[in-house]
Amino acid sequence: MRRTIDWDEDAVVIIDQCALPGAFSTLRLRTVDELIDAIRRLAVRGAPALGAAGALGTAMSALRHGADHAAVEADAKRLAEARPTAVNLSWGVRRALAKLPEGGQAVLVEAKAVLDEDETANRQASARAAEAILDRCARRPLRLLTHCNAGRLATVGWGTALGVVWHLHTAGHVEYVFADETRPLLQGARLTAWELAQAGVPYRVLPDSAAATAMARGLIDCVVVGADRIAANGDVANKIGTYPLALAAARHGLPFFVVAPESTVDRTLPGGEHIVIEERSAAEVTEFGGRRVAPDDAAVFNPAFDVTPADLITAVVTDQGILPLA
Numbered sequence: 449m450r451r452t453i454d455w456d457e458d459a460v461v462i463i464d465q466c467a468l469p470g471a472f473s474t475l476r477l478r479t480v481d482e483l484i485d486a487i488r489r490l491a492v493r494g495a496p497a498l499g500a501a502g503a504l505g506t507a508m509s510a511l512r513h514g515a516d517h518a519a520v521e522a523d524a525k526r527l528a529e530a531r532p533t534a535v536n537l538s539w540g541v542r543r544a545l546a547k548l549p550e551g552g553q554a555v556l557v558e559a560k561a562v563l564d565e566d567e568t569a570n571r572q573a574s575a576r577a578a579e580a581i582l583d584r585c586a587r588r589p590l591r592l593l594t595h596c597n598a599g600r601l602a603t604v605g606w607g608t609a610l611g612v613v614w615h616l617h618t619a620g621h622v623e624y625v626f627a628d629e630t631r632p633l634l635q636g637a638r639l640t641a642w643e644l645a646q647a648g649v650p651y652r653v654l655p656d657s658a659a660a661t662a663m664a665r666g667l668i669d670c671v672v673v674g675a676d677r678i679a680a681n682g683d684v685a686n687k688i689g690t691y692p693l694a695l696a697a698a699r700h701g702l703p704f705f706v707v708a709p710e711s712t713v714d715r716t717l718p719g720g721e722h723i724v725i726e727e728r729s730a731a732e733v734t735e736f737g738g739r740r741v742a743p744d745d746a747a748v749f750n751p752a753f754d755v756t757p758a759d760l761i762t763a764v765v766t767d768q769g770i771l772p773l774a
């Protein structure tokens with residue numbers, strides 16, 4: 449499969465995740481404004497893919513503005529702030545921007561390196577997590593539950609939590625995957641289910657609110673999710689609905705694994721309470737499929753992410769190792 453995000457001649461090319469699963473199409477983004485719009489609309493999304501977007505967007509600006517470093521720095525700031533929670537976005541921007549004194553081509557070379565390293569890091573992290581899960585769970589084949597989309601589409605390639613599924617499935621260790629639909633934007637139902645179907649992995653989509661019932665009925669052996677930002681103490685910000693999943697897993701004695709590249713770890717933050725959580729528009733909740741479902745004057749609470757405390761997490765696994773959790 450092609451990369452989720454890549455550089456082609458003078459543009460950033462992304463798989464349009466707003467069009468999936470109905471259509472597999474790409475978008476060619478030629479300006480920083482177009483890229484920022486795609487990030488905000490979640491046409492490109494998922495923490496590692498956002499890291500790549502930040503780096504490539506900075507390169508696009510550096511190539512366009514030449515010696516006007518102030519203009520590039522202004523673009524870089526706007527890119528980094530397009531979505532606040534996934535630390536990879538500002539990390540990717542910073543990494544590319546550091547090469548600005550060497551010129552636009554050097555910035556592009558660095559951005560391309562971010563893309564190349566992403567797939568390698570995610571393969572390593574997910575292979576390590578697959579081993580840890582096999583050590584921890586006796587049952588074969590395994591019945592896994594995941595939330596949101598932490599697959600190829602959330603990264604440049606391969607995936608994190610779904611990367612674990614690819615490793616385990618190849619080894620014949622997966623009976624099925626339960627994919628939370630992931631309200632309100634349905635990354636699980638639209639994207640994870642699509643990826644699992646493409647890979648021939650048996651799966652079931654379930655409402656987020658049915659996950660605890662699936663656990664209570666003994667249908668799940670292990671939960672595995674990705675992350676948007678991991679604080680120094682191992683608290684994890686991930687898609688809204690991850691925290692209740694961890695609570696339910698703890699209640700049922702099920703292991704709860706988080707898998708991410710090292711670029712998702714933010715050691716500048718001592719704990720999860722410092723992570724900025726993106727609030728998204730009310731319409732994502734009051735409308736469904738373009739149709740209004742809540743009263744006109746309904747007030748809305750729509751945080752895009754939540755924070756799972758480290759003490760509910762069995763292990764945070766990255767390409768560098770397994771984080772010691774307090």
Ligand code: MRU
Binds near residue numbers: 534596608688
């Ligand atoms: O709002 P999104 O779709 O960008 O949220 C994505 C997630 O929460 C993913 O679980 C996370 O980025 C990990 S992706 C490997």
